[in-house]
Amino acid sequence: MIELLVTSDLVSVNKSFVEDITLTQLCAKLHTITGIEPNDMKLKLIFINSQDNGIIVPSKSNGDDQIFSQIDLSSVKGVHVEDTNENSMANQLKVSSSSTDNIGFKLSEEEYLSRSSSVLQWKKENQLGRFDPNYIAKRDQEKELQKDKIAQLIIGERCSVKTEGQPERRGWLRFIGKIPQINNDDIWCGIEFDEPSGKNDGSHKGVQYFGPVTNKYGAFVKINFVETGKKFTPFEIDFSDSDDEI
Template sequence: MVKLLVDSDLCSVVKDIPQDASMAFLCDRIYPLTGIAPEDMQLTIEDQQGKILKSVKPLTAINSFPLKEYSGVSRIVVVDTNASSMANQLRQSDADVDAFTLSEADYAQRNDSVMAWKARNKLGRFDPEYQQRLNADRAVQESKLRSLQVGERCSVQSSDQPERRGWLRFVGKVPEISATEVWCGVQFDEPAGRNDGSFKGVVYFGPVGPNYGGFVKPSNVTTGPNFVPLEADFEWDDQEV
């Protein structure tokens, strides 16, 4: 199973989707969440770092298997291409409400708003399972942060790559990736990353050599003097951002 964040104008919800799901199956799961019919969907498939892996109209690739074809799929952005669809009408209704600059209290009382629609369908922040997973992940990340020391040797281990080692150079928020999450900036011993210590033009550490830097979740990092450089006896894949 893959934990997939489904984002549209009307929802932002995490769902467990089988990794071998076809595009047809994926559209069938996305439709009740977004209110967007498969024939109106434009999908942008992204990895954990926000890198766009593919942008596609589902009906042109209905027999494909996007979660298997691209490693690290984490988010799918769904755009409604039908201006007269129900989902677009709901979105326009929400924009009209904003134009009248209602107070938050008055807006929360409306039954025809996007907020009310999300609440009825338990989507986004109204989904108790999503909030529980979000809180649990935050607790894990915060707990791990207390054991990390910037400037120390480190080991980075994740489920989809071999162990990588280097130096922990940065701990903090990277707004270009997420406004709320904390990331670890690592200077790798080998070109095992996807940047030089910067992200979207902002330098967070270094700069180091091309592909010698990377930003990873704290839960994947362990620091300590025992993490000496590994022998470079394997090739790195191209999935880290």
């Protein structure tokens, strides 16, 4: 069995699959997870040791089954499922939830809860997100781990950032806290990097959380990827983008 991170615009979950799964079987399983019809899918395979990602469009390429059979799934860490049907229920829900002021597709809470074909129903049936029996326990455990991590970090001290699949980067820890524009649960670290390996100037969506620092020298990183200590002196290294920061 292999474990893949399955993502779409509405879902993010780790799932196990057999290594010899066919493309047809994979699409069927992805349908139960994301609610996206196989004929509407565009799959982006994310490889562990490569920045190159494979794109597969099952409904539009006759040779995809043969191509897929040649892929070593043990080298794949995730698959992103894009819905190419703009009129699908999943895309309508995405449009509806993107803004409370959206004048397009809208459902009242009662109508939304009653629709058996809604993404909410898919999540209920597949025990995803808050419908996972272990969701609350996992979330509480994660919050405790974040609290423990906060106690180990010191603002204003040298730091090291190690995100999955990326080289180590170093700089200064300038901020620890929540960023409401993202969510009200996670704790983020504001980093001033030694090199222009960041993504901002210490601000997010117009709110300045530290600095300002020179653009591209600042970033917000999930707390579990950060360590502080005087030993983390500057060094030069090649840097690349990461999905674990904004």
